[in-house]
Amino acid sequence: MELLWIFLGSIFVNNIILSLFLGNCPFLGVSTKSGTAKGMGVAVIFVLVLASIMTWLAYNFVLVPLDLRYLYTLAFILIIAALVQFVELALKKINPALYKSLGIFLPLITTNCAVLGVAVINMNEGYGLAASVVNAFGSSAGFLLAIILMAGIRERIDDNADIPKCLRGLPIALVTAGLMSIAFMGFAGLIK
Amino acid sequence: MKMNPLKVIKNGVITENPILVQCIGLCPALATSTSAVNGMGMGIAAAAVLVGSNVVISAIRKFVPDEIRIPIFIVLIAGFVTVTQFLISGFFPELDKSLGIFIPLIVVNCVILARAEAFAFKNGALDSLFDGIGTGLGFTIALTALGAARELLGNGTIFDIKLTPAGFQPGLLAILPPGGFIALGIFMGAFRKYQERKAARQGKPEPVHAAGCAGCAMSGQCGAAAKGGGN
Numbered sequence: 505m506e507l508l509w510i511f512l513g514s515i516f517v518n519n520i521i522l523s524l525f526l527g528n529c530p531f532l533g534v535s536t537k538s539g540t541a542k543g544m545g546v547a548v549i550f551v552l553v554l555a556s557i558m559t560w561l562a563y564n565f566v567l568v569p570l571d572l573r574y575l576y577t578l579a580f581i582l583i584i585a586a587l588v589q590f591v592e593l594a595l596k597k598i599n600p601a602l603y604k605s606l607g608i609f610l611p612l613i614t615t616n617c618a619v620l621g622v623a624v625i626n627m628n629e630g631y632g633l634a635a636s637v638v639n640a641f642g643s644s645a646g647f648l649l650a651i652i653l654m655a656g657i658r659e660r661i662d663d664n665a666d667i668p669k670c671l672r673g674l675p676i677a678l679v680t681a682g683l684m685s686i687a688f689m690g691f692a693g694l695i696k
Numbered sequence: 697m698k699m700n701p702l703k704v705i706k707n708g709v710i711t712e713n714p715i716l717v718q719c720i721g722l723c724p725a726l727a728t729s730t731s732a733v734n735g736m737g738m739g740i741a742a743a744a745v746l747v748g749s750n751v752v753i754s755a756i757r758k759f760v761p762d763e764i765r766i767p768i769f770i771v772l773i774a775g776f777v778t779v780t781q782f783l784i785s786g787f788f789p790e791l792d793k794s795l796g797i798f799i800p801l802i803v804v805n806c807v808i809l810a811r812a813e814a815f816a817f818k819n820g821a822l823d824s825l826f827d828g829i830g831t832g833l834g835f836t837i838a839l840t841a842l843g844a845a846r847e848l849l850g851n852g853t854i855f856d857i858k859l860t861p862a863g864f865q866p867g868l869l870a871i872l873p874p875g876g877f878i879a880l881g882i883f884m885g886a887f888r889k890y891q892e893r894k895a896a897r898q899g900k901p902e903p904v905h906a907a908g909c910a911g912c913a914m915s916g917q918c919g920a921a922a923k924g925g926g927n
Contacts, residue, residue, distance in 0.1 A: 614770075675881040
């Protein structure tokens with residue numbers, strides 16, 4: 505039951521983009537077409553879930569026993585970078601079709617602060633392995649939801665001639681994200 | 697190549713301001729600009745890491761093989777971030793609490809990796825030092841200004857000094873997440889207007905605006921993703 509609350513909370517209440525501000529670069533950079541946005545979102549789910557398992561294992565079985573907790577930033581980013589490289593290679597060999605649709609997004613995800621951010625949140629909250637995975641899945645599903653909504657909106661407003669010239673593109677996308685964020689605040693009452 | 701330090705710094709602060717022009721490093725900018733103090737703290741922390749990583753990377757650039765430069769950059773940056781993290785939690789525990797996970801996340805701040813890739817890897821240590829100072833200063837100024845505006849609207853204060861009359865009802869929304877998005881959008885729009893005016897006055901062609909994370913170190917792949925991606 506608690507896992508369900510973590511899941512719902514990480515998708516809606518603490519949406520990774522609209523309330524925690526993690527992963528804004530791909531959210532704003534890759535949200536001009538909904539097909540691309542969907543690919544990015546799925547790739548983020550894939551990497552985030554894997555990364556949260558790996559970082560949880562590394563933290564609890566390597567860093568804590570050796571009393572090297574303070575090195576977590578360095579350890580986590582190395583794990584994420586290595587993992588992304590490995591996933592890219594493995595996917596290329598095992599499932600070329602999937603690689604074709606997700607592969608191009610993978611290198612970007614190394615420096616996506618959502619991945620490192622969720623790993624750090626899992627650590628700070630003291631989540632167990634199951635809770636970490638659920639939180640990672642929920643957060644990345646929240647990312648997918650937000651980026652698809654955003655792409656849908658941007659496809660319609662980007663050519664709108666009524667928008668002042670200096671606001672076109674990114675500035676108006678940011679204001680749109682603000683309005684989406686207000687809407688998502690409505691979920692705050694969902695979980696106490 | 698000899699560069700004028702002042703020009704390099706001005707380039708980082710105005711011409712290529714990381715937040716308002718290159719539009720990179722937006723996550724910390726949105727999340728930590730809830731007050732002027734927080735914005736400034738984040739800006740200075742990131743600037744310190746940027747100056748350190750820029751100098752070290754440009755000093756070792758001749759020994760770093762091209763293929764594995766990104767992992768090496770990331771490890772170096774993570775080292776500087778860990779040091780900064782200790783300094784902040786030791787000397788400014790308050791700031792440490794309000795910045796929270798965004799201190800370790802300086803590692804993945806694209807401003808730092810972007811400068812390493814675009815500048816430090818190609819230029820000498822001294823120029824990279826000035827570039828770090830300039831870009832860091834531009835980042836800090838943008839964050840402080842954004843923080844000040846949000847703090848004034850959402851709390852009626854700037855740097856914790858009350859500036860509004862007693863009857864002023866603060867709009868809490870400005871310091872909540874939506875306020876960050878909207879304020880940054882308006883700031884960016886205003887800065888673009890200023891650039892356009894300036895270009896028109898000097899008779900130059902209108903500046904081309906970054907479409908997304910174009911200034912990011914990964915923009916090569918990102919551009920490819922944006923064009924050829926999707927189903």
